Amino acid sequence: MPQFNRNLWAPWRMEYIRSLAEEQQGCFLCRYWSEPQNDAKNHLIWRADRCFAVLNRFPYTSGHALVATAAHKAGMDELTEDELTEFIRMTRDVVTLLTEAICPGGFNIGINLGRCAGAGLPDHLHTHVVPRWDGDTNFMAVIGDARVIPQSMDALYEHLREAAKRAGLPPVAAGGESGAV
Numbered sequence: 656m657p658q659f660n661r662n663l664w665a666p667w668r669m670e671y672i673r674s675l676a677e678e679q680q681g682c683f684l685c686r687y688w689s690e691p692q693n694d695a696k697n698h699l700i701w702r703a704d705r706c707f708a709v710l711n712r713f714p715y716t717s718g719h720a721l722v723a724t725a726a727h728k729a730g731m732d733e734l735t736e737d738e739l740t741e742f743i744r745m746t747r748d749v750v751t752l753l754t755e756a757i758c759p760g761g762f763n764i765g766i767n768l769g770r771c772a773g774a775g776l777p778d779h780l781h782t783h784v785v786p787r788w789d790g791d792t793n794f795m796a797v798i799g800d801a802r803v804i805p806q807s808m809d810a811l812y813e814h815l816r817e818a819a820k821r822a823g824l825p826p827v828a829a830g831g832e833s834g835a836v
């Protein structure tokens with residue numbers, strides 16, 4: 656059983672993958688980028704010129720965020736140098752922000768390229784930033800097909816936005832904050 660215990664099981668992700676197939680609304684990342692008035696509803700953390708960061712709707716752990724390009728591009732080799740630079744910098748800044756806001760013990764950071772590699776949305780490049788704590792993968796996830804996410808998405812979003820303000824990150828449009836993009 657030791658090998659079994661090393662795996663991060665996430666059967667709840669099927670809901671997410673199915674929802675993408677059923678959404679019939681095109682690419683949700685493009686939709687998020689195009690509707691700054693809904694940033695709070697979409698849990699979009701902040702926007703830059705070419706990329707944005709958003710909380711994952713179906714998180715592995717509390718604070719699981721995505722960094723995505725504004726442009727609908729599938730591969731890293733399709734990015735301009737400016738896009739690539741901002742993509743990496745924003746990934747770094749998301750780690751800094753989450754560290755400041757919720758004090759994880761570590762992170763998993765990764766990109767799933769292609770559906771067979773686990774990408775739920777293979778045509779729009781995004782990287783996963785997954786905060787980790789000792790003991791966050793336990794019997795509840797492995798046996799019970801359930802996770803314990805101790806903080807609601809809305810409460811976490813507000814907490815991250817406060818941390819982003821303290822860090823001087825640019826505001827998003829929603830929730831009475833001024834100055835989109």
Ligand SMILES: [Zn+2]
Pocket residue numbers: 682683684685686726727728778779
């Ligand atoms: Zn897209």
